[in-house]
Amino acid sequence: MFFSILKPTLSDSCAARLGRLSVPGRNAVSTPNFIALTSRGAIPHLTPDVLQRHVQPPGAYLALEDFVEKSHKTTPPILQIPSSSSSNISPLHAFTSLPSPTLMILSPRRAAAVKPPQGNLKSGMSIFTSTGFQSLTSPAYVSSISKIRPDIVIPLADLTYSNHSPVAKRQARMAERTEDWLEEFLSEFPTHASLAKGRTKIFAPVLPIDHPMQWEYLNRLSDADGFLPQVSGLALNDVDILPEIHTSYPDLTPLPVLSVAAAGAPTPHHLLRQVSLGVDLLTVPFLNAVSDSGVGMTFVFPPPSTKSDPSAAIVMTQSQPEETPGKTTGSQQDDAAFPDPITGLLPLGTNLWSPTHRLSPLPILLSCACYTCKNHSRAYLHHLLNAREMLAWVLLQIHNHHVLTTFFSSIRDVLSSSTAAAWEEACKDFARGYEAEFPIGTGERPRARGYHFKSQGGDKPINKKQWDYELKAGPDGEAPMEENTAVVDDQRGNGGETMLVDRTVSETPVVPDPNMDARDLDERGVGFAESMATAEKKAGAG
Amino acid sequence: MALSRLNLSPVVPASVLTLPHGPVNLPIFMPVATQATLKGLTPEQLEDTGCRLCLNNTYHLGLKPGQDVLAALGGAHRLQGWKHNILTDSGGFQMVSLLKLANITEEGVRFLSPHDGTPMLLTPEHSIGLQNTIGSDIIMQLDDVLVTTSPDKTRMREAMERSVRWLDRCIAAHTSPETQNLFCIIQGGLDIEMRRECTEKMLKRDTPGIAVGGLSGGEAKDDYCKVVSAITPMLPDLKPRYVMGIGYPEDLVVSVALGADMFDCVWPTRTARFGNAITSKGMLNLRNAKHMHDFGPIEEGCGCTCCRSRDEGGLGVTRSFINHNAAKETVAAHLLSIHNVWYQLELMRQVRQSIVQDRFPAFIRQFFADLYPTPAQYPKWAVDALKVVNIDLMDD
Ligand SMILES: [Zn+2]
Ligand SMILES: [Zn+2]
Numbered sequence: 031m032f033f034s035i036l037k038p039t040l041s042d043s044c045a046a047r048l049g050r051l052s053v054p055g056r057n058a059v060s061t062p063n064f065i066a067l068t069s070r071g072a073i074p075h076l077t078p079d080v081l082q083r084h085v086q087p088p089g090a091y092l093a094l095e096d097f098v099e100k101s102h103k104t105t106p107p108i109l110q111i112p113s114s115s116s117s118n119i120s121p122l123h124a125f126t127s128l129p130s131p132t133l134m135i136l137s138p139r140r141a142a143a144v145k146p147p148q149g150n151l152k153s154g155m156s157i158f159t160s161t162g163f164q165s166l167t168s169p170a171y172v173s174s175i176s177k178i179r180p181d182i183v184i185p186l187a188d189l190t191y192s193n194h195s196p197v198a199k200r201q202a203r204m205a206e207r208t209e210d211w212l213e214e215f216l217s218e219f220p221t222h223a224s225l226a227k228g229r230t231k232i233f234a235p236v237l238p239i240d241h242p243m244q245w246e247y248l249n250r251l252s253d254a255d256g257f258l259p260q261v262s263g264l265a266l267n268d269v270d271i272l273p274e275i276h277t278s279y280p281d282l283t284p285l286p287v288l289s290v291a292a293a294g295a296p297t298p299h300h301l302l303r304q305v306s307l308g309v310d311l312l313t314v315p316f317l318n319a320v321s322d323s324g325v326g327m328t329f330v331f332p333p334p335s336t337k338s339d340p341s342a343a344i345v346m347t348q349s350q351p352e353e354t355p356g357k358t359t360g361s362q363q364d365d366a367a368f369p370d371p372i373t374g375l376l377p378l379g380t381n382l383w384s385p386t387h388r389l390s391p392l393p394i395l396l397s398c399a400c401y402t403c404k405n406h407s408r409a410y411l412h413h414l415l416n417a418r419e420m421l422a423w424v425l426l427q428i429h430n431h432h433v434l435t436t437f438f439s440s441i442r443d444v445l446s447s448s449t450a451a452a453w454e455e456a457c458k459d460f461a462r463g464y465e466a467e468f469p470i471g472t473g474e475r476p477r478a479r480g481y482h483f484k485s486q487g488g489d490k491p492i493n494k495k496q497w498d499y500e501l502k503a504g505p506d507g508e509a510p511m512e513e514n515t516a517v518v519d520d521q522r523g524n525g526g527e528t529m530l531v532d533r534t535v536s537e538t539p540v541v542p543d544p545n546m547d548a549r550d551l552d553e554r555g556v557g558f559a560e561s562m563a564t565a566e567k568k569a570g571a572g
Numbered sequence: 573m574a575l576s577r578l579n580l581s582p583v584v585p586a587s588v589l590t591l592p593h594g595p596v597n598l599p600i601f602m603p604v605a606t607q608a609t610l611k612g613l614t615p616e617q618l619e620d621t622g623c624r625l626c627l628n629n630t631y632h633l634g635l636k637p638g639q640d641v642l643a644a645l646g647g648a649h650r651l652q653g654w655k656h657n658i659l660t661d662s663g664g665f666q667m668v669s670l671l672k673l674a675n676i677t678e679e680g681v682r683f684l685s686p687h688d689g690t691p692m693l694l695t696p697e698h699s700i701g702l703q704n705t706i707g708s709d710i711i712m713q714l715d716d717v718l719v720t721t722s723p724d725k726t727r728m729r730e731a732m733e734r735s736v737r738w739l740d741r742c743i744a745a746h747t748s749p750e751t752q753n754l755f756c757i758i759q760g761g762l763d764i765e766m767r768r769e770c771t772e773k774m775l776k777r778d779t780p781g782i783a784v785g786g787l788s789g790g791e792a793k794d795d796y797c798k799v800v801s802a803i804t805p806m807l808p809d810l811k812p813r814y815v816m817g818i819g820y821p822e823d824l825v826v827s828v829a830l831g832a833d834m835f836d837c838v839w840p841t842r843t844a845r846f847g848n849a850i851t852s853k854g855m856l857n858l859r860n861a862k863h864m865h866d867f868g869p870i871e872e873g874c875g876c877t878c879c880r881s882r883d884e885g886g887l888g889v890t891r892s893f894i895n896h897n898a899a900k901e902t903v904a905a906h907l908l909s910i911h912n913v914w915y916q917l918e919l920m921r922q923v924r925q926s927i928v929q930d931r932f933p934a935f936i937r938q939f940f941a942d943l944y945p946t947p948a949q950y951p952k953w954a955v956d957a958l959k960v961v962n963i964d965l966m967d968d
Pocket of ligand 1: 394398399
């Protein structure tokens with residue numbers, strides 16, 4: 031069975047449920063759980079060996095648009111990669127080297143996608159490739175899927191990628207088009223031999239518009255004579271509609287629900303709400319961004335309780351946050367467990383850019399068993415950020431993914447052992463105990479990468495030589511860095527609007543030159559040498 | 573520290589160097605973890621390449637995180653979570669090469685703080701003090717570095733002699749000789765006689781290891797080889813011989829043939845960030861469009877984590893995937909760094925094995941045959957340098 035519900039909806043008011051998603055060749059995914067978002071086939075900063083050993087993501091969300099390059103001239107490599115001898119290695123796994131137990135979910139577009147300036151065409155969805163926007167039709171998409179063979183695929187949806195809710199007329203058209211595209215998709219799907227076996231499951235998109243605007247489409251989705259037999263799950267672009275779906279379309283209730291709402295869950299509070307609404311698989315749009323901002327997550331579920339754990343209360347009262355930065359050395363107390371002295375709220379994360387961590391030998395989170403926390407101190411993470419070293423973001427990603435993994439496994443523990451009332455109480459405790467938002471990372475983020483920096487107008491030839499024999503000539507055979515302008519998707523500021531920026535202005539170097547120049551001497555930066563004044567004083571004294 | 577030789581060859585050494593954080597095999601290539609991190613690799617990934625001795629730069633660590641942090645955390649091993657050995661330079665080279673206003677006096681390196689213009693001073697005592705705090709297994713003396721191509725003979729002699737005097741100050745300032753091994757750095761530019769004189773003077777100080785400094789600064793390869801060949805025969809058998817800043821594969825194998833056995837260079841990781849893979853056939857720029865549909869490993873037969881297939885317990889990373897993400901996702905740079913560091917370390921492992929098995933000349937001939945399409949393309953400096961040590965590259 032592809033999806034089994036182990037513990038159904040807890041009560042009328044709480045739709046949270048426990049389930050298990052089983053796909054041959056992949057690790058079974060206990061739900062509720064989270065799906066890691068990828069960029070160009072990579073979970074940002076994490077190489078596949080690190081994923082295998084330390085992250086083990088249950089699922090990865092990939093966007094076809096990330097793999098389409100120069101498609102007018104050549105076939106994208108992902109559609110050409112030879113089949114692996116092992117049936118467990120899909121072409122998508124083979125191309126990305128992602129761990130074979132990880133479930134692969136393919137969508138036409140990223141969860142947080144750039145808004146197409148011309149919108150979608152009637153024939154298909156506009157996707158953002160390295161050569162600009164191009165239209166993807168259902169037949170073309172299905173043809174690609176037949177070669178890539180993801181475990182789960184999300185068909186096309188007429189999404190606007192706008193901050194504003196479209197006008198009613200546009201909403202109606204969204205529903206109509208999505209229905210038409212899905213019909214085309216489903217009729218095309220079985221014509222491909224590699225898909226006919228049914229290994230690739232289809233999660234039908236649900237639109238981010240009100241129920242009355244898409245009821246006809248949903249009707250057809252839930253109809254045994256309509257789309258239902260071919261649909262194995264739902265992909266929600268807005269979770270608020272879920273209660274109505276479960277009420278109005280009981281035939282859809284057994285289907286696993288994936289949330290792909292890009293802006294829908296900026297904090298773990300929102301994740302808990304999604305779980306309460308009955309979402310089984312959650313993409314976590316804030317995860318990569320929080321790591322990039324230099325913040326290590328510190329929340330746990332259920333929140334540490336002063337009522338049930340008297341020792342925690344002692345720690346909390348003893349430990350007012352230090353007034354002077356850097357004085358916390360040697361303290362074995364975890365300030366992530368300290369509530370804010372004014373609000374009494376626990377922080378969702380700690381900003382490792384903060385100089386308070388400069389001398390801290392503590393891990394990001396004392397209770398965390400991740401690779402980062404077992405091996406590295408906050409002082410090291412602070413140093414790495416301060417030195418703009420790429421390992422900072424690697425270690426933060428490992429930790430933050432682990433916090434989310436633990437968060438979801440605790441959610442499942444609470445759900446399996448509790449009543450609806452106890453679950454709701456735990457959620458309320460979390461809402462009451464933790465701050466509403468993540469702290470702001472005060473430093474620079476890593477250099478914008480991948481999707482955020484697709485070149486405009488196609489790649490220029492980078493190096494005419496086929497083999498770089500500069501090595502033999504002696505000097506460092508470095509290729510020049512690429513073009514100076516790029517399209518930026520500013521996720522924070524203007525919700526997916528694209529703009530042209532000069533790289534030299536916008537780019538945070540991920541990598542400082544090892545021979546960084548003298549300006550890098552910061553205020554402490556005089557470092558190990560001493561000032562002449564001090565030296566002379568010493569000389570005079572001696 | 574102890575060094576045991578595995579071969580009796582009068583020139584080419586293969587040995588085991590026992591350091592405070594475990595033994596390392598010589599000859600060795602040491603990757604450079606400039607700021608207490610090797611460009612995006614976790615210490616565990618670095619360990620996976622077989623690395624047991626890496627570099628940190630004293631100058632950079634003095635700036636960030638700063639000596640107080642290093643002291644508070646108990647040194648650089650703890651700071652970066654690295655269980656194996658660390659070598660640090662003295663900081664002088666970076667000081668002189670990065671700070672244009674640096675001025676060298678007998679006291680030390682004087683420079684204006686780029687932060688506020690305050691006059692600053694780096695002395696041999698400061699450098700050793702910081703390296704003592706860093707706790708590196710091998711520390712380097714502060715030397716008076718001058719580009720080898722400098723035409724000023726008088727200045728060159730001054731630099732050489734001052735480096736000897738500074739070595740004495742470094743030895744005197746060194747507080748933990750039991751756990752940290754101080755290496756001298758031989759100076760003297762391209763003047764063979766001056767190099768020999770410096771070598772003699774420094775050998776009298778009997779430091780645990782000997783480094784050759786001031787090279788890899790743009791001198792002709794012929795001149796480089798002459799300097800190394802002049803110095804190595806003077807060195808005692810049971811001390812490591814470190815040529816600083818050397819990293820191109822053919823430079824490494826030729827330098828081993830000339831009798832050196834420790835090397836470091838930032839190049840393998842730096843070039844990885846530009847999408848370049850080091851292979852036995854030369855450099856491969858994986859950003860080139862010809863690799864877009866190339867589903868082979870970075871290098872066929874390579875034993876690194878990236879290149880091994882999934883069946884072999886590796887990742888089965890393809891050139892196509894690197895091409896897809898080079899300069900776009902940091903992951904591509906990390907993967908190439910893993911491969912490049914592995915390549916360099918594996919090259920030295922093979923060099924070592926061939927020395928131990930007494931077939932080093934054959935190895936080096938094969939190495940050049942793989943690297944160049946025809947012998948006519950072999951670099952003249954390498955052919956000439958190897959002839960001097962009785963290795964004929966053109967010999968079949
Ligand atoms: Zn952790
Ligand atoms: Zn490799």
